[in-house]
Each structure stands twice: as structure tokens, then as C-alpha cells.
Amino acid sequence: MKVIEPQVFHKIYEDVIQGEHVKVYQKYLREATGIYSDTTEVDLDTLLYTVYSYEAGSPEKTGDLYWGLTILEPVTVNEECNMTRGHFHLDQNCAEFYFGVSGTGLLLLMDKNGETWAEKITKGSLHHIDGQLAHRLINIGEEPLGVGACWPTTAGHDYGAIEEKPFRYRVFKRNKKIVFEESE
Numbered sequence: 001m002k003v004i005e006p007q008v009f010h011k012i013y014e015d016v017i018q019g020e021h022v023k024v025y026q027k028y029l030r031e032a033t034g035i036y037s038d039t040t041e042v043d044l045d046t047l048l049y050t051v052y053s054y055e056a057g058s059p060e061k062t063g064d065l066y067w068g069l070t071i072l073e074p075v076t077v078n079e080e081c082n083m084t085r086g087h088f089h090l091d092q093n094c095a096e097f098y099f100g101v102s103g104t105g106l107l108l109l110m111d112k113n114g115e116t117w118a119e120k121i122t123k124g125s126l127h128h129i130d131g132q133l134a135h136r137l138i139n140i141g142e143e144p145l146g147v148g149a150c151w152p153t154t155a156g157h158d159y160g161a162i163e164e165k166p167f168r169y170r171v172f173k174r175n176k177k178i179v180f181e182e183s184e
């Protein structure tokens with residue numbers, strides 16, 4: 001019998017995902033100004049987050065899966081905590097798992113009526129995201145927030161719905177305290 005050496009590694013608490021079919025992208029503030037409430041006098045070259053995804057699966061094949069890791073830098077934008085863009089899945093039958101790898105964060109969730117709540121993320125925490133919920137990661141700590149993910153290749157990303165009807169809460173760090181602000 002042929003035995004193949006592993007081609008991809010994710011030493012979950014030690015390293016990022018490395019190997020064949022691993023894609024990496026970085027999001028800078030200049031590409032994400034629209035999600036923050038105030039971007040006056042900010043450095044647009046600030047790195048917000050890096051996403052690693054192991055994409056051996058096919059986006060056309062129902063039941064196939066991706067594996068990912070997102071690392072959000074411990075930065076704020078005029079006191080607003082660093083966050084991912086956030087999205088619904090295009091196919092709302094597709095759920096997703098998130099799990100905390102490092103740092104401290106919030107998983108912001110929103111249903112189709114705009115009801116918004118959050119789950120706290122810490123190292124080892126596990127989060128099931130129903131396919132009908134919009135999701136966004138927020139770094140509320142002083143360290144990089146690392147969050148692993150597993151989701152169906154056919155889920156897709158719907159950013160438009162979030163732009164039209166944003167998450168109802170914003171999260172700020174003021175004098176080292178986390179403050180939630182409800183949008184009008």
C-alpha cells in the first residue's frame with residue numbers, strides 16, 4: 001500500500017496553515033474604510049487581518065469543505081476595534097464552524113431582521129454559525145486574534161446585504177474598556 005506523507009499542516013496553537021493549495025490574503029485599511037464609523041486621519045496602510053485558507057475542495061461540489069485561519073491585528077481605527085468585513089453566506093443552508101486559536105475576540109452575529117449579538121472567543125472556544133446568520137470577527141484584546149474556520153466550499157460570501165443593513169452594534173476600546181454602541 002502506498003502511504004503519502006502529509007502535504008498540509010496546521011499546528012493549530014503553534015503556526016499558520018502551510019502547504020499545498022493554501023491561499024493567503026491580507027486586508028489593509030484602505031480596502032475596508034467603509035466598515036468603520038470614522039476613518040479621518042488614519043494610516044490607510046494599516047494591516048487589519050490575514051486570511052489563510054486551505055482550498056483543496058471544489059466550489060462547485062456540494063458537501064466539500066474549506067479550512068481557514070484568520071489573524072486580526074490588535075489595532076483600532078479611531079478607537080473602533082479591528083474587525084473582518086463580515087458577511088452572510090450566499091447559500092444560507094451552509095453553516096460554518098469557528099474556533100479560537102489565540103487572543104480574545106467577539107464573534108458578532110446578526111439574523112435577517114437585524115437582531116445582533118455576540119459570542120466571546122478565547123483560545124479553544126468553539127462556535128457553530130447557523131447558515132442564516134451574518135458573522136464578523138472583532139479583536140477586543142491586546143494580542144493578535146487567531147480564529148480557525150471550516151465551511152462548505154459552496155457557501156459563498158454575500159457582502160451586499162451587510163452593506164445595506166449593517167450589524168446593529170459597533171465595538172470600541174476607550175480607555176482600555178470595551179464599549180458597545182448601538183447604531184441608529
Ligand SMILES: O=P(O)(O)OC[C@H]1O[C@](O)(CO)[C@@H](O)[C@@H]1O
Binds near residue numbers: 069085151
Ligand atoms: O470575508 P470577510 O467577511 O472579511 O471575513 C473573512 C472570513 O471569511 C472566512 O474566510 C470564511 O467565512 C473566514 O475564515 C474569515 O474570517
